[in-house]
Amino acid sequence: MRNARNTRRRSVKVGLPAALLVLLLAVFAIGCGGSDDDATGSEDTGGSSGGSAKLDVVGYSTPEYVYSEFLEPGFEGTSEGAGVSFSNSFGASGDQSRAVVAGQPASVVHFAQAGDMERLVEEGALVAKDWASGPYKGIAQNSVVVISVRKGNPEGIKSLQDLQTADVDIVTPNPFSSGAARWNIMAVYGTAIEEGASPEEALAQVKTVLEKTVAQPGSARDALATFTQGEGDVLLGYENEAIKAIDEGEDIEYIVPPSTIQIETPIAKTVSAPEPAAQAFLDFIWSDAGQEIWAENGYRPVDPKLVDEKQFPTPATLFTIADFGGWSKVNDDFFDDETGSVAKIETELGVSTSG
Numbered sequence: 001m002r003n004a005r006n007t008r009r010r011s012v013k014v015g016l017p018a019a020l021l022v023l024l025l026a027v028f029a030i031g032c033g034g035s036d037d038d039a040t041g042s043e044d045t046g047g048s049s050g051g052s053a054k055l056d057v058v059g060y061s062t063p064e065y066v067y068s069e070f071l072e073p074g075f076e077g078t079s080e081g082a083g084v085s086f087s088n089s090f091g092a093s094g095d096q097s098r099a100v101v102a103g104q105p106a107s108v109v110h111f112a113q114a115g116d117m118e119r120l121v122e123e124g125a126l127v128a129k130d131w132a133s134g135p136y137k138g139i140a141q142n143s144v145v146v147i148s149v150r151k152g153n154p155e156g157i158k159s160l161q162d163l164q165t166a167d168v169d170i171v172t173p174n175p176f177s178s179g180a181a182r183w184n185i186m187a188v189y190g191t192a193i194e195e196g197a198s199p200e201e202a203l204a205q206v207k208t209v210l211e212k213t214v215a216q217p218g219s220a221r222d223a224l225a226t227f228t229q230g231e232g233d234v235l236l237g238y239e240n241e242a243i244k245a246i247d248e249g250e251d252i253e254y255i256v257p258p259s260t261i262q263i264e265t266p267i268a269k270t271v272s273a274p275e276p277a278a279q280a281f282l283d284f285i286w287s288d289a290g291q292e293i294w295a296e297n298g299y300r301p302v303d304p305k306l307v308d309e310k311q312f313p314t315p316a317t318l319f320t321i322a323d324f325g326g327w328s329k330v331n332d333d334f335f336d337d338e339t340g341s342v343a344k345i346e347t348e349l350g351v352s353t354s355g
Helices: 002-040 064-076 093-101 114-122 179-194 199-211 220-228 239-247 277-286 288-296 326-335 341-348
Strands: 053-060 084-091 108-110 139-150 213-215 234-238 252-255 259-269 317-319
Touching (some): 053 064, 064 084, 064 277, 064 288, 084 093, 093 179, 108 277, 114 179, 114 259, 139 239, 179 199, 179 326, 220 239, 239 252, 259 277, 277 288
Parallel strands (some): 053 084
Antiparallel strands (some): 108 259, 139 259
């Protein structure tokens, strides 16, 4: 009994200081942890070794689902993307570009045409001047302008030139909010030039198409919704949008015209983007894995070796925006909201050019 009591007394005497010692050690450990964080920087580093970063992706309307369902989860599954989270904003390309200039948070920007990217370079230096100097000249993926029609192609449309003579109602977005619409218009214009028309005659063909246009929604995505809901006989738009609509069961088909324009959509990180996460995400998009994701979702990879000709047949005549001086010149000549030739046509037709 005596030994037992002594044991219990020793337990009591030793137990209280031990508990206090454990508590003090825990407090000390927490304090040391805080000191280490302060010494190394506890703020968001954007690194992959236990760090974290939030990337604000701002883009044009059509690739939203590719980012949220495929590209971003795919990147998060890599060592470089561990701990990275995303916030997304997608809409009409011109509207998105202007929103970033006005202060919308953006780490990675992906627009429908280079003019919307250049706005960020020129108005506030939000994107570096050399954004197009990297892989594939800053282009994320390619597409072409196609013609979507009702199932069975009841109007017998085979080319952009057919729109000049066919009695059809056309749907295309508004070129003063949507980059997709500018591609569509330049596809019509460029096809006319390729067929031997003068610039004046080609512009007249653009006017004919716009006169036949019964709806000009704000974005490519809205234009597709308008068409699939039953308005119009013909939709001008991205090949990838037509492919997605058919995959989702819409009762339409599309024609890759024998003469059309190659769509090149620019991507860049902003100067304030968290690093190295932003650059690592761009590298993933340009990797084989990233480009295969684009291809699986109806976009043409920028890497020629990854382009499947069965899936993406090359038109007989495929021209680019560079053939007309690039987007800087084209935006001034055609789409300046006061002096552009297309702005004048739209104003005559009573369509808003305010953007």
